[in-house]
Amino acid sequence: MKVLVGLSGGVDSAVAAYLLKKQGYDVTCCFMRNWDSFANNDIAGNPTIKDDTCPQEQDYLDALAVANHLDLPLQRVDFIEEYWDNVFKTFLSEYEKGRTPNPDILCNKYIKFDSFFEYAMKQGFDKVATGHYASNAEENGFTYLTRAKDQNKDQTYFLCQVEKSKIAKTIFPLAHLEKPEIRQIAAELNLESVATKKDSTGICFIGERNFRQFLSNYLPSKDGDIVDVNTSKVIARHVGVLYYTIGQRKGLNIDHEKGPWFVVGKDVVKNILYVCRTDQRDLLYSDSCIVKGINWILPSLEEIPTKCTCKFRYRQKDQDIEIERLDDTSVLVKYPQTIASVTEGQEAVFYDGDKCIGGGVIEEVFKDGKNLNQLIMETANGYRG
Numbered sequence: 001m002k003v004l005v006g007l008s009g010g011v012d013s014a015v016a017a018y019l020l021k022k023q024g025y026d027v028t029c030c031f032m033r034n035w036d037s038f039a040n041n042d043i044a045g046n047p048t049i050k051d052d053t054c055p056q057e058q059d060y061l062d063a064l065a066v067a068n069h070l071d072l073p074l075q076r077v078d079f080i081e082e083y084w085d086n087v088f089k090t091f092l093s094e095y096e097k098g099r100t101p102n103p104d105i106l107c108n109k110y111i112k113f114d115s116f117f118e119y120a121m122k123q124g125f126d127k128v129a130t131g132h133y134a135s136n137a138e139e140n141g142f143t144y145l146t147r148a149k150d151q152n153k154d155q156t157y158f159l160c161q162v163e164k165s166k167i168a169k170t171i172f173p174l175a176h177l178e179k180p181e182i183r184q185i186a187a188e189l190n191l192e193s194v195a196t197k198k199d200s201t202g203i204c205f206i207g208e209r210n211f212r213q214f215l216s217n218y219l220p221s222k223d224g225d226i227v228d229v230n231t232s233k234v235i236a237r238h239v240g241v242l243y244y245t246i247g248q249r250k251g252l253n254i255d256h257e258k259g260p261w262f263v264v265g266k267d268v269v270k271n272i273l274y275v276c277r278t279d280q281r282d283l284l285y286s287d288s289c290i291v292k293g294i295n296w297i298l299p300s301l302e303e304i305p306t307k308c309t310c311k312f313r314y315r316q317k318d319q320d321i322e323i324e325r326l327d328d329t330s331v332l333v334k335y336p337q338t339i340a341s342v343t344e345g346q347e348a349v350f351y352d353g354d355k356c357i358g359g360g361v362i363e364e365v366f367k368d369g370k371n372l373n374q375l376i377m378e379t380a381n382g383y384r385g
Helices: 011-022 055-070 080-096 103-122 179-188 211-216 278-284 372-379
Strands: 002-006 026-033 074-078 127-129 135-139 142-146 224-228 234-238 261-267 272-277 285-296 307-311 319-327 330-340 347-352 355-367
Touching: 002 011, 002 103, 011 026, 011 055, 011 127, 011 179, 026 055, 026 103, 055 074, 080 103, 103 127, 261 278, 261 372, 272 278, 278 285, 278 372, 330 355, 355 372
Parallel strands: 002 026, 002 127, 026 074, 224 272
Antiparallel strands: 135 142, 142 355, 224 234, 261 272, 285 330, 285 355, 307 319, 307 347, 319 330, 347 355
């Protein structure tokens, strides 16, 4: 079986390539370059902009060293335009609306499992493989997306928007391994370029950035008032309402009023950032939300459960929920326990035990039947700007 494995220049994909070869697959590696800092005006907030070798090129050199060491062919493809059009434009558009998108989910949907996947199929490969911490399992002729053994690293949350037909044509070689085992394998193989390399962090395919400065390259900052939502008192100034997230506590620079303070709401039109104190966080909590654009990883819509669990953000513990279908890709999600910081624009990902059965974007958040944003505006009604 011919398999094209995405080789990123990190330890996970390197060990994935090794395991595929060991298991007898006909393996070809492929490095994807999806971001060009100079072409994309990625200047402010970029700590490596003056380096002799950009991080993407260094990743390619590390991937090449791995491929050579494993005696595997390496292809190189550019999806810079596709990344800009399908991932980054959406990313910026969501931030302009005051929402908080998840670029990793967009990357998997549009790049790794669209551009890269289609490239592999056109090249005659039978399957693709990645270094994700995830698994898949066939049951009654259907391939489900399932959690990895390493629960601390499990990445099914980020794969929730991958089409079910593509899950069936993907191999996850790291499914039954934990991170320390993977680093040990890399060390034993003398994969010096990646064995001790730090895990990639930051924005998918872009990397570490000073986030506010990075966004200022594309969404100019506009300072405005920070308002105590409960007293309508202006207590500080923000540097741009788009740069903050619901539930954020650090980086507010409110040093003359007793806190800590949390971001509870944003008025993008009036450029107001609403905050509350720790003991007044009721408006951070909700009991239901509407989720749209759901990609179901199930044999049929009839198998959508009425009760399951959900993650409203990565690393969150599974939350018990009830689902009320509104249409084929939209649901009302109810949670008996109130949950903090369920945020518009982020992803709600559904699980049935170890199966990740899909996910979609949180469009509206409610408390006691009222839109939470509306409640915040009503609470802050005394502030006139």
